[in-house]
Amino acid sequence: MTTTPPPAATAAAPSPSAVQTRTLQPVGAPAPAPAGSPAPGAQPAPSGLRGRLESVTASVRAAMAGTPGRLRAVAIVSVAATLLFGLAAGQAFRSADGALERAAANADQLVRIQAIQTNVVQADADATNAFLVGGLEPADQRTDYTEAIATASGLIAQAAQHQPADGAALSALNQSLVTYTSQVEQARANNRQALPIGSQYLRSASADLRADALPLLANLGAANDARVTEEFDRAARASWWLVVAGLLALGVLVLSLVWLARRTRRYVNVPLAVAALVVLVTTVVGTVGLLAVKGNVDTTRDGVYAATLATAQARIAGFDAKSNESLTLIARGSGASFEKAWQASSDAVRAQISGLQGTAPGLTPLPWEGYATAHENIRTLDDGGDWEGAVALATGQDPKSGNVTFAAFDTSSGDQLSALSGQTAQQLDDTGGWLAFAGVLGVLAGVIAALCAWWGVSLRLEEYR
Amino acid sequence: MSQRPRRLLAILVVVGASLGFGACTTAGAYDPTPLFTPSAAASPSPRATTAPSPAPSGTDVATTNCLKSYAPLATMPAPGGPMPARSTMETIKKRGRLIAGVSADTLLLGARNPVSGQIEGFDIDMLRGVSQAIFGDPDKVELKVITAAQRLPSLEDGSVDIVARNMTITCARWKEIAFSSEYYRSGQKVLVRLGETTDSGAPIKDIEDLAGKKVCAPNGSTSMEKLRTFTDIQAVGADTHTGCLVLFQQGAVDAITGDDTVLAGLAAQDPYADVVKAPAFTAEPYGLGVNQKNVDFVQFVNGVLDDMRADGRWTKSYNTWLADSLGKAPAPPTPVYGRTS
Numbered sequence: 001m002t003t004t005p006p007p008a009a010t011a012a013a014p015s016p017s018a019v020q021t022r023t024l025q026p027v028g029a030p031a032p033a034p035a036g037s038p039a040p041g042a043q044p045a046p047s048g049l050r051g052r053l054e055s056v057t058a059s060v061r062a063a064m065a066g067t068p069g070r071l072r073a074v075a076i077v078s079v080a081a082t083l084l085f086g087l088a089a090g091q092a093f094r095s096a097d098g099a100l101e102r103a104a105a106n107a108d109q110l111v112r113i114q115a116i117q118t119n120v121v122q123a124d125a126d127a128t129n130a131f132l133v134g135g136l137e138p139a140d141q142r143t144d145y146t147e148a149i150a151t152a153s154g155l156i157a158q159a160a161q162h163q164p165a166d167g168a169a170l171s172a173l174n175q176s177l178v179t180y181t182s183q184v185e186q187a188r189a190n191n192r193q194a195l196p197i198g199s200q201y202l203r204s205a206s207a208d209l210r211a212d213a214l215p216l217l218a219n220l221g222a223a224n225d226a227r228v229t230e231e232f233d234r235a236a237r238a239s240w241w242l243v244v245a246g247l248l249a250l251g252v253l254v255l256s257l258v259w260l261a262r263r264t265r266r267y268v269n270v271p272l273a274v275a276a277l278v279v280l281v282t283t284v285v286g287t288v289g290l291l292a293v294k295g296n297v298d299t300t301r302d303g304v305y306a307a308t309l310a311t312a313q314a315r316i317a318g319f320d321a322k323s324n325e326s327l328t329l330i331a332r333g334s335g336a337s338f339e340k341a342w343q344a345s346s347d348a349v350r351a352q353i354s355g356l357q358g359t360a361p362g363l364t365p366l367p368w369e370g371y372a373t374a375h376e377n378i379r380t381l382d383d384g385g386d387w388e389g390a391v392a393l394a395t396g397q398d399p400k401s402g403n404v405t406f407a408a409f410d411t412s413s414g415d416q417l418s419a420l421s422g423q424t425a426q427q428l429d430d431t432g433g434w435l436a437f438a439g440v441l442g443v444l445a446g447v448i449a450a451l452c453a454w455w456g457v458s459l460r461l462e463e464y465r
Numbered sequence: 466m467s468q469r470p471r472r473l474l475a476i477l478v479v480v481g482a483s484l485g486f487g488a489c490t491t492a493g494a495y496d497p498t499p500l501f502t503p504s505a506a507a508s509p510s511p512r513a514t515t516a517p518s519p520a521p522s523g524t525d526v527a528t529t530n531c532l533k534s535y536a537p538l539a540t541m542p543a544p545g546g547p548m549p550a551r552s553t554m555e556t557i558k559k560r561g562r563l564i565a566g567v568s569a570d571t572l573l574l575g576a577r578n579p580v581s582g583q584i585e586g587f588d589i590d591m592l593r594g595v596s597q598a599i600f601g602d603p604d605k606v607e608l609k610v611i612t613a614a615q616r617l618p619s620l621e622d623g624s625v626d627i628v629a630r631n632m633t634i635t636c637a638r639w640k641e642i643a644f645s646s647e648y649y650r651s652g653q654k655v656l657v658r659l660g661e662t663t664d665s666g667a668p669i670k671d672i673e674d675l676a677g678k679k680v681c682a683p684n685g686s687t688s689m690e691k692l693r694t695f696t697d698i699q700a701v702g703a704d705t706h707t708g709c710l711v712l713f714q715q716g717a718v719d720a721i722t723g724d725d726t727v728l729a730g731l732a733a734q735d736p737y738a739d740v741v742k743a744p745a746f747t748a749e750p751y752g753l754g755v756n757q758k759n760v761d762f763v764q765f766v767n768g769v770l771d772d773m774r775a776d777g778r779w780t781k782s783y784n785t786w787l788a789d790s791l792g793k794a795p796a797p798p799t800p801v802y803g804r805t806s
Binding site: 098102133136163165166167168169172186190191194195196197198199200201204216219220223224227331332333334385387388391 | 493494495496497498499500562564566569570571572576577578579580582584607608609610611612615619705707708710711714730734735
């Protein structure tokens with residue numbers, strides 16, 4: 001390229017500063033400069049802005065005059081089109097790559113939010129269950145509660161760090177959690193002294209948690225799910241950059257080829273054709289690659305990602321049901337509304353479990369029915385007047401007790417959730433790994449095509465020297 | 466390469482780049498997550514509610530002439546023996562247990578002992594007496610915990626046989642349910658923070674001194690009805706008296722009003738709560754509530770209460786639960802009979 005002779009048609013090429021002046025003129029020249037030499041084709045006047053400008057205009061006009069001028073125009077348009085194509089290709093891959101990265105980050109955040117929610121409802125289930133057995137809480141249940149609260153408040157801080165848009169909601173959630181734990185502590189302190197006000201504090205804590213914290217968590221979950229969807233869509237849309245820019249560049253190059261063939265009696269300008277080929281191959285290969293990404297994204301979205309969400313929802317509904325079972329028993333005869341809430345939660349668990357089937361390979365159905373049966377037995381005892389028996393069945397260590405059967409659900413759903421969220425992250429990572437490199441290749445392809453186009457046209461231009 | 470096109474190229478590259486990359490500067494910046502939208506919680510909330518309906522105007526809440534109950538059965542069936550055919554007692558006996566609506570958080574009257582898990586108190590002892598008379602066993606009682614506001618509905622829909630939950634006999638309630646004879650005479654008082662004063666700094670001597678302050682009472686109770694006749698006091702409702710105590714401890718209300726027995730139970734849980742020494746400003750005769758249709762059961766229960774007054778079980782129970790707070794047992798209230806329909 002550096003060997004290409006300058007296509008100068010005028011005696012003097014305009015100085016770099018002259019070109020710059022022309023470009024900047026609308027901004028840089030508010031008032032007419034003192035008169036310079038107005039004659040077209042004259043040497044640029046050393047002091048007059050207008051003079052210099054007019055000389056530039058004149059030399060550009062001269063450069064574009066006649067066939068050599070048109071050739072130059074073709075060269076500039078082809079180079080511009082191919083360079084723009086290169087940038088668009090780079091942008092397509094970069095956009096897909098960025099979108100996938102953000103989708104993964106948002107999916108992580110969603111898993112974090114759901115972990116907060118799970119820990120909060122688990123803590124509540126522990127606290128309410130412990131109250132059933134009186135002021136002397138079982139030590140392991142107390143430990144469970146403390147761990148769940150510690151995990152939840154740690155995760156709230158982490159989540160705020162990862163997504164600034166969640167900041168306000170997370171700080172409100174944090175306040176609500178602080179209120180909840182202080183009420184539970186007050187409930188404990190009173191319960192330890194065998195004062196009936198203890199269970200009132202517990203009921204109040206539990207009701208406030210459901211009225212304040214759970215709606216916030218629902219908002220956080222919905223917002224992050226929407227963000228994941230947005231980024232998945234963006235990644236799927238990325239190929240449009242490539243297709244549109246590729247077709248435009250191809251159109252420009254083909255028109256140039258046709259024009260050159262007519263003007264120069266050569267059928268094919270080989271370098272220009274190579275440029276067109278580079279654009280075509282990059283577009284086709286890149287589009288196929290990006291469509292494959294879209295396919296993988298869709299598979300992940302409908303597969304392990306959907307399964308992750310469903311498992312987390314099942315866990316949340318499950319713990320909520322467990323709390324409501326305890327609250328029904330604590331209310332002792334007037335817990336009909338808690339039992340209704342249990343039914344709603346249990347239906348939610350069942351819906352998520354049946355929705356999970358076939359979403360991801362190797363999933364075994366979560367063992368909810370064992371606990372559901374235990375719950376039915378607890379209700380039968382309580383409704384039949386045997387409250388003590390119902391409490392014993394709910395809190396005991398019998399293999400058919402509420403606590404033991406629920407622990408089975410807790411363990412297997414927890415294992416499944418961590419496996420699935422790991423798989424989601426892995427799949428998104430695998431899908432987008434090559435995109436950053438492809439972005440560089442895309443820009444490079446544009447540059448190569450531009451060089452070829454320039455070279456192709458300047459071969460013809462030389463014939464006019 | 467010539468100077469000019471190279472410059473043009475440079476410009477195109479800059480323009481193209483700014484267009485291309487400008488398009489994605491918004492990616493990754495999201496709208497803030499919305500804060501919570503208050504929802505009708507699925508679970509019932511024991512939060513404070515301001516009293517919904519206007520204050521009652523009549524004197525129906527005063528109770529003096531509605532104490533008349535149905536006369537006890539002429540001959541009481543033997544405890545544990547066969548009950549009269551087709552009677553309410555027979556139905557209960559066949560079921561195998563008496564279903565009673567009680568409080569589990571009114572210390573002294575009906576409260577769950579967190580250590581034993583049992584609900585116990587003066588009200589509960591009355592039920593044990595009824596159970597003893599039907600089954601020959603004081604423990605054949607299923608205790609259903611209900612709120613103050615659930616007392617009448619749960620009797621009317623038949624979900625409980627009897628309510629023993631510090632319920633005042635009133636003329637208004639007689640229109641919906643039936644009462645046993647009076648088994649305890651209580652009266653309404655107020656509970657304030659230790660050392661609470663009026664706005665002008667005078668000590669609190671009476672409920673009138675609480676003008677301008679927030680006072681809590683359970684929704685659907687006679688205490689609440691009476692409270693709302695004091696128009697310059699802000700009435701605050703809760704589900705139960707213990708709910709009021711939570712609000713009181715949280716500083717959401719300044720005082721609690723209720724029957725002296727209930728307030729004694731609350732004061733026992735909080736050394737900074739003080740029951741104002743003034744005499745009660747209402748009379749609250751307690752009766753056991755029964756469905757209006759089960760007149761035979763009311764007569765039976767009245768027979769049981771007569772027996773308990775006569776054989777000292779009433780006094781013994783009073784001394785167990787109430788003597789520490791209210792002094793030695795007085796003579797039991799004299800039953801008034803003569804209601805015919």
